[in-house]
Amino acid sequence: TAGFVRACTAYCYITIPSIQSVTARLQLYLLTAQVALSNQCLGQVDACIKDALSLVPEVPTQLEVEGKMRSSEQFLEGYLCQLLSTLLVVPDSPEQGVLYLTRGLLNVLQHYTWDTSSSARARVYLRALDMLSVAAQEKYPYHVRKVDSNDVLYGSDPKFLVEINKTCSVIVEEVLNQLKVLGAAEQYKQQGSLALDLFTTVMLQGDLGSPGLATLAVNLWNLANKHGHIDTRKQKRIVESLKRKGKQCDKFFSEVITLLES
Numbered sequence: 001t002a003g004f005v006r007a008c009t010a011y012c013y014i015t016i017p018s019i020q021s022v023t024a025r026l027q028l029y030l031l032t033a034q035v036a037l038s039n040q041c042l043g044q045v046d047a048c049i050k051d052a053l054s055l056v057p058e059v060p061t062q063l064e065v066e067g068k069m070r071s072s073e074q075f076l077e078g079y080l081c082q083l084l085s086t087l088l089v090v091p092d093s094p095e096q097g098v099l100y101l102t103r104g105l106l107n108v109l110q111h112y113t114w115d116t117s118s119s120a121r122a123r124v125y126l127r128a129l130d131m132l133s134v135a136a137q138e139k140y141p142y143h144v145r146k147v148d149s150n151d152v153l154y155g156s157d158p159k160f161l162v163e164i165n166k167t168c169s170v171i172v173e174e175v176l177n178q179l180k181v182l183g184a185a186e187q188y189k190q191q192g193s194l195a196l197d198l199f200t201t202v203m204l205q206g207d208l209g210s211p212g213l214a215t216l217a218v219n220l221w222n223l224a225n226k227h228g229h230i231d232t233r234k235q236k237r238i239v240e241s242l243k244r245k246g247k248q249c250d251k252f253f254s255e256v257i258t259l260l261e262s
Contacts, residue, residue, distance in 0.1 A: 133205035196224040
């Protein structure tokens with residue numbers, strides 16, 4: 001059975017390039033990678049994901065949807081987020097280094113030509129932060145049968161966690177840069193929404209005891225509310241939700257909540 005599956009995935013891999021539609025090829029590469037992963041064909045998983053990432057720059061800025069031309073960013077955002085969910089359980093190759101496929105995705109994300117007035121790229125960055133937060137846990141919430149993911153391979157090794165933290169820092173900088181771009185373009189509603197999303201991610205996923213992170217959270221909250229585009233009821237719901245979580249968290253979390261209410 002294993003040999004048959006490897007033959008099938010190999011056939012898919014060599015025939016996908018013959019398909020004309022870029023989006024169809026992307027989806028088939030991901031599907032083939034997922035099937036290969038569920039059958040422990042790790043080499044084919046890597047090959048499919050690498051080819052998918054190399055194909056992303058070919059995605060046109062507009063796609064035909066139900067007879068109308070629409071921005072491709074919604075498709076690309078959803079696709080990359082789905083790919084991140086798969087990458088969580090794909091183990092690193094000892095020959096390629098830590099998080100090499102995730103870093104490849106982030107590199108593609110950075111160099112793709114996005115609409116400067118859109119927050120799509122930043123939203124994918126936020127999902128990458130979520131994924132990396134889970135990747136740092138001792139045990140992942142889901143696995144693929146008979147596949148040892150990075151939680152097993154690294155076992156919370158400090159060097160692995162350092163690499164995750166470095167990658168997260170780079171991602172946060174990219175999102176902060178996007179906030180500046182939106183502010184310069186006077187896209188204050190989008191800026192406030194993105195600032196609020198990053199604030200929530202920092203509060204829920206970050207270590208507020210890290211130097212400067214608590215200050216960043218407060219600054220993001222202030223930016224989100226600066227131009228009055230965030231509904232006050234939504235603000236209250238967020239604070240109340242964080243307060244409930246704060247009962248189980250450290251003093252830094254509680255101190256930030258106090259600052260938000262002051």
